Amino acid sequence: MKGYILRWNPKISSWTEDRHEDLMEDLEYSDHADMNWSIYDFEDLEEGDFFILQQVGTDSDGIAMTGFFSSDAYPDESWKRKDGTSLFYADMYVHFMISRRLNRQKTDDRKIQVPDENIKDISKPLIMDAVSLERKFPDIQWHKGHSGVLIPQNLLEPLVLELCLQMFQLEKPSENIAFHDRETLWQKCCDYINACCPEMRKKIIDECSAKTVYENYSPGESIDKDLMDITFDREKIKKGSPETIAEFAEYLLPRA
Numbered sequence: 001m002k003g004y005i006l007r008w009n010p011k012i013s014s015w016t017e018d019r020h021e022d023l024m025e026d027l028e029y030s031d032h033a034d035m036n037w038s039i040y041d042f043e044d045l046e047e048g049d050f051f052i053l054q055q056v057g058t059d060s061d062g063i064a065m066t067g068f069f070s071s072d073a074y075p076d077e078s079w080k081r082k083d084g085t086s087l088f089y090a091d092m093y094v095h096f097m098i099s100r101r102l103n104r105q106k107t108d109d110r111k112i113q114v115p116d117e118n119i120k121d122i123s124k125p126l127i128m129d130a131v132s133l134e135r136k137f138p139d140i141q142w143h144k145g146h147s148g149v150l151i152p153q154n155l156l157e158p159l160v161l162e163l164c165l166q167m168f169q170l171e172k173p174s175e176n177i178a179f180h181d182r183e184t185l186w187q188k189c190c191d192y193i194n195a196c197c198p199e200m201r202k203k204i205i206d207e208c209s210a211k212t213v214y215e216n217y218s219p220g221e222s223i224d225k226d227l228m229d230i231t232f233d234r235e236k237i238k239k240g241s242p243e244t245i246a247e248f249a250e251y252l253l254p255r256a
Helices: 017-028 130-136 153-168 182-196 198-207 245-251
Strands: 003-008 033-038 050-055 062-069 074-077 086-098 229-232 252-255
Touching: 003 062, 003 153, 017 033, 017 086, 050 153, 050 182, 062 130, 062 153, 062 182, 086 182, 130 153, 153 182, 153 198, 153 245, 182 198, 182 229, 198 229, 198 245, 198 252, 245 252
Parallel strands: 003 050
Antiparallel strands: 033 086, 050 062, 062 086, 074 086, 229 252
16 A cells, blocks of 8 residues: 655645635535545556645645545646646545635635634644644655655655544544544544554554454454454544554454
C-alpha cells in the first residue's frame, strides 16, 4: 500500500474554498465524498492507495482531506492550461475534511463575511496544522511542493498513526471539520491503519488475538493472519479515546 501527498493552494487553484466547503456537506449524508485530483507521481498510483490533501501557500496551512483513491491514474485535460495539455488525475473517496479558511462564518447564502471583533474566530485552533506536523515530520514539505507525490515508506506509518490519533479525539463533526459520524470515522482510521501501518497491524493481531471479532469465521477455525484486518473496540469508544500512539492497542481489535 502506498500513500500520496496532494497539495492545494486555494489562492491559485480551480478548487476554491467555497467548493471545498460545499463538498464537506456531502459527508453529512454519506461515509465518503467523491472528487478527483491531479497527480505528479502517477506511474505507480493504484486504486486503494491512501492520500492526504495538504493546504499550502496560506496562513493556515495543514491537512484538508484524507481518504483512499478510487481509481488508477488516468489522463485528462489540464485544469490550469486550456491548450490541449493533459495531466494525470485519480478519483478519490474522501472520508474526512477540514476547512482551514480563517475567520470563517457561514450564512444562509454560503457567503463568507468577515466577522467583527466580538465574533469568535471559529477556525482556530484546528488539528493537523502544518506547523505542528512539521515539528514531527520535518522531512515532509508542509508549505509547498508538487501535488501527488509519494510519501516515503519510512514516514507513511508514523504519519498515518499521528493523523488517526488526532481523528480519534473528535466526538462529532463541527463547522470546520467534516466526517460522517464518530463510529464511521473510527472505522476509516482502522482501514488506514490496516492499509498503511503493517507494524501496528501485526502488533494488534499478535497481541489481541484472544479478542478477535469474528465476522466470517467461527472461533476455533484456522485463519490466515494475512486475511485479518483491524477494527475498534466498541466498548472502549464509549469511554474515551487513546491519548498516545502507544495506547492504540487498547482500542483496536483484530477482525476475521
